Amino acid sequence: MDFSLNEDNLLLRESARTFLEKEISLAxxxxxxxxxxxxxxxxxxxxIVGLGWQGLVIDEAYDGLGxxxxxxxxxxxxxxxxxxxxPFLGTLFGTWALQKGGxxxxxxxxxxxxxxxxxxxxxxxxxxxxxADGPCREARAHRHGGGYRLTGAKSFVIDGAAADWxxxxxxxxxxxxxxxxxxxxxxxxxxxxxxxxxxxxxxxxDLRLKDAEGERLALQDDELWPWLRDRILFALATESAAGxxxxxxxxxxxxxxxVAFGKPIGGYQAIKHSLADMLGRAECSTVGVxxxxxxxxxxxxxxxxxxxxxxxxxxxxxxxxxxxSIQIFGAIGFTWEMVNHLYYKxxxxxxxxxxxxxxxxxxVIEMVEKKAA
Amino acid sequence: xxxxxPAEDHPRRKPIRDWFESNPRPTPRQLxxxxxxxxHWPRPWGLEADAELQLIIDQEMKRAGAFPPRNPVAINNxxxxxxxxxxEAQRQRFLGPALSGEETWCMLFSEPSGGSDLSNLRTLARxxxxxxxxxxxxxxxxxxxxxxxxxxxxRTAPDLPKHKGLSQFLVDxxxxxxxxxxxxxxxxxxxxxxxxxxxxxxxxxxxxxxxEGEGWLLSTTQLQTExxxxxxxxxxxxxxxxxxxxVEGLAEIGALDDGALRxxxxxxxxxxxxxxxxxxRSLSDRMNARTxxxxxxxxxxxxxxxxxxxVELAKRAQGPRGMIxxxxxxxxxxxxxxxxxxxxDYAFWFSxxxxxxxxxxxxxxxxxxERMLGLPRELDPTAQLxxxxxxxKAS
Numbered sequence: 223m224d225f226s227l228n229e230d231n232l233l234l235r236e237s238a239r240t241f242l243e244k245e246i247s248l249a250x251x252x253x254x255x256x257x258x259x260x261x262x263x264x265x266x267x268x269x270i271v272g273l274g275w276q277g278l279v280i281d282e283a284y285d286g287l288g289x290x291x292x293x294x295x296x297x298x299x300x301x302x303x304x305x306x307x308x309p310f311l312g313t314l315f316g317t318w319a320l321q322k323g324g325x326x327x328x329x330x331x332x333x334x335x336x337x338x339x340x341x342x343x344x345x346x347x348x349x350x351x352x353x354a355d356g357p358c359r360e361a362r363a364h365r366h367g368g369g370y371r372l373t374g375a376k377s378f379v380i381d382g383a384a385a386d387w388x389x390x391x392x393x394x395x396x397x398x399x400x401x402x403x404x405x406x407x408x409x410x411x412x413x414x415x416x417x418x419x420x421x422x423x424x425x426x427x428d429l430r431l432k433d434a435e436g437e438r439l440a441l442q443d444d445e446l447w448p449w450l451r452d453r454i455l456f457a458l459a460t461e462s463a464a465g466x467x468x469x470x471x472x473x474x475x476x477x478x479x480x481v482a483f484g485k486p487i488g489g490y491q492a493i494k495h496s497l498a499d500m501l502g503r504a505e506c507s508t509v510g511v512x513x514x515x516x517x518x519x520x521x522x523x524x525x526x527x528x529x530x531x532x533x534x535x536x537x538x539x540x541x542x543x544x545x546x547s548i549q550i551f552g553a554i555g556f557t558w559e560m561v562n563h564l565y566y567k568x569x570x571x572x573x574x575x576x577x578x579x580x581x582x583x584x585x586v587i588e589m590v591e592k593k594a595a
Numbered sequence: 596x597x598x599x600x601p602a603e604d605h606p607r608r609k610p611i612r613d614w615f616e617s618n619p620r621p622t623p624r625q626l627x628x629x630x631x632x633x634x635h636w637p638r639p640w641g642l643e644a645d646a647e648l649q650l651i652i653d654q655e656m657k658r659a660g661a662f663p664p665r666n667p668v669a670i671n672n673x674x675x676x677x678x679x680x681x682x683e684a685q686r687q688r689f690l691g692p693a694l695s696g697e698e699t700w701c702m703l704f705s706e707p708s709g710g711s712d713l714s715n716l717r718t719l720a721r722x723x724x725x726x727x728x729x730x731x732x733x734x735x736x737x738x739x740x741x742x743x744x745x746x747x748x749x750r751t752a753p754d755l756p757k758h759k760g761l762s763q764f765l766v767d768x769x770x771x772x773x774x775x776x777x778x779x780x781x782x783x784x785x786x787x788x789x790x791x792x793x794x795x796x797x798x799x800x801x802x803x804x805x806x807e808g809e810g811w812l813l814s815t816t817q818l819q820t821e822x823x824x825x826x827x828x829x830x831x832x833x834x835x836x837x838x839x840x841x842v843e844g845l846a847e848i849g850a851l852d853d854g855a856l857r858x859x860x861x862x863x864x865x866x867x868x869x870x871x872x873x874x875x876r877s878l879s880d881r882m883n884a885r886t887x888x889x890x891x892x893x894x895x896x897x898x899x900x901x902x903x904x905x906v907e908l909a910k911r912a913q914g915p916r917g918m919i920x921x922x923x924x925x926x927x928x929x930x931x932x933x934x935x936x937x938x939x940d941y942a943f944w945f946s947x948x949x950x951x952x953x954x955x956x957x958x959x960x961x962x963x964x965e966r967m968l969g970l971p972r973e974l975d976p977t978a979q980l981x982x983x984x985x986x987x988k989a990s
Binding site: 580 | 596598842843846857860862865870872873875876879882883893896897960961963965969970973
């Protein structure tokens with residue numbers, strides 16, 4: 223029994239932190255009116271590719287590093303901490319989908335390119351209502367020759383506009399259920415429309431598909447999606463827990479420096495208690511995320527529960543902390559020039575994507591009930 | 596990283612299990628003599644056990660259905676001070692009966708003039724020959740009405756600053772001049788707390804614990820328990836019902852069909868699971884010889900309100916029936932013998948106490964903010980003044 227990270231984990235996290243602190247700047251986003259196109263998205267990606275993080279969870283057979291969710295949490299956490307704008311998350315989601323659901327042939331075609339940093343991926347699964355849990359009503363696939371043709375719309379696709387290949391969930395007319403398809407993003411029948419997404423550290427788009435060629439993944443929806451969803455929830459929770467920690471640190475530093483009525487505002491109990499609460503929630507988020515990382519890496523029976531709990535708790539704590547941070551900074555924290563709003567917007571976006579905290583709580587209680595029954 | 600507790604076939608379990616097999620219904624004295632009550636202590640009291648062995652002993656004791664004696668003040672808080680600061684005669688006289696539970700202890704700390712500002716206490720102990728003579732008034736003393744031994748903190752040097760003039764004594768609770776009055780709290784249950792009046796109580800000088808002036812050091816150390824156990828989050832500081840039991844109970848009575856209540860129950864459940872992990876993590880840090888992170892200090896700050904939420908939700912699910920004294924929220928409510936802590940109704944009406952006792956929630960948050968986050972300390976304008984002068988100024 224050892225709930226702590228080992229030396230290698232800590233080293234990986236430390237090197238990621240050093241790298242991101244040096245290389246990632248949010249300065250261009252702190253200019254009023256900045257959008258994701260100002261975020262250094264592509265430049266950041268080339269730097270990240272230089273370190274090989276995109277190959278972290280890819281099996282060694284496909285030129286990746288074959289590491290677990292625990293190692294991934296070290297990197298994802300640091301990405302979340304710095305809000306580093308880049309197609310990392312979208313590529314990760316696509317990688318997971320292919321790695322679990324793709325045929326050997328599909329994996330051989332795509333994953334080595336991802337590991338090499340020449341291919342970017344995205345996962346298009348959500349409907350316009352935001353739900354990703356199926357059934358799929360807005361995109362359909364029908365057989366055409368040896369493959370499929372996809373038509374319709376997908377919503378809230380993270381890093382979809384930058385992706386070279388897409389993994390798309392669509393209703394398979396022949397099978398009568400949702401399936402996942404590998405789609406070349408470069409073809410004429412695929413159009414990505416960037417959303418005016420409030421979280422400008424992230425690129426999110428809608429997809430329009432018109433007779434786009436696609437190839438079905440080997441694994442069926444009911445086996446792929448639960449596995450994939452656990453990991454997506456874990457990833458968003460990991461970013462959120464680390465973001466909360468960062469918000470706590472910067473707000474604490476500010477409370478020590480900012481003087482009012484002759485003493486630092488951090489000396490007043492209203493501020494102290496607020497930050498003590500934030501610390502408590504931050505620690506809870508961190509331990510919840512690490513437990514989920516461990517459970518996923520072990521394929522533990524409680525992995526789905528752990529991922530849903532982590533998402534519910536960490537995302538809610540992040541929203542609360544980022545909101546509170548704006549209050550503690552005072553009016554300056556409400557301006558575009560500060561980073562506070564960037565954290566708040568990321569927190570809000572993470573909370574809503576792939577099932578809100580409330581949705582996750584509903585899933586948690588269902589799992590607990592089932593186990594008890 | 597590994598979130599599993601020591602495995603079922605862990606080799607260190609064997610000798611412990613063997614002991615429980617040959618001692619199927621151990622008396623508290625037998626448990627104490629085997630070193631199982633304070634396994635982390637040196638011999639002959641303990642087994643010099645590391646954190647892992649402590650955890651194994653704790654688990655095996657529960658598995659065997661053996662109950663350690665209920666003497667929390669001695670076992671969890673104060674008796675350790677006799678190892679570090681007591682005399683050999685004190686150890687021989689007090690430790691055996693304390694660990695076996697034959698002599699219950701209580702802590703004579705808080706006073707009516709203020710609980711949070713403990714070091715401002717007014718009970719005076721004046722040296723007279725080979726005795727100290729004590730006058731004062733203590734309050735919120737758990738178990739005083741059952742205790743044989745009181746750990747008293749009193750002021751021996753009123754002209755020193757407040758923290759420096761305190762000393763500790765081991766008092767026989769049947770000494771003439773001690774009068775105990777039960778405090779009936781809002782739960783209406785048999786009293787947990789007492790007021791203790793000390794009128795010219797004569798304590799032999801050899802009952803001084805440590806040296807004069809060490810009272811503050813001893814008291815603060817005693818309030819930080821170091822024992823490793825499988826603590827669980829729940830009502831009554833973890834002794835009462837937990838969120839897992841709450842969800843089972845709510846499911847049983849169909850209360851989870853109410854969407855709002857269902858959502859809240861899930862929220863409390865998740866909080867409970869995460870607090871459990873947090874407690875295990877600080878345990879794991881100690882088992883792996885690492886300094887525990889901030890979770891140790893923040894645990895009570897989080898766990899006490901969590902316990903309140905657990906019982907509050909159960910009470911709410913009862914509707915008006917919840918106002919009937921002793922009414923059970925769940926038909927097959929788990930009750931453990933005559934343990935009042937397993938009673939949901941009692942746990943609810945007791946619950947306001949858990950954010951007051953052993954440091955109010957507000958004081959805890961100050962401590963967390965100051966120690967963990969390095970925020971500026973509250974200045975106590977009386978901290979450096981001679982206590983007697985501060986007292987005069989205040990009145």
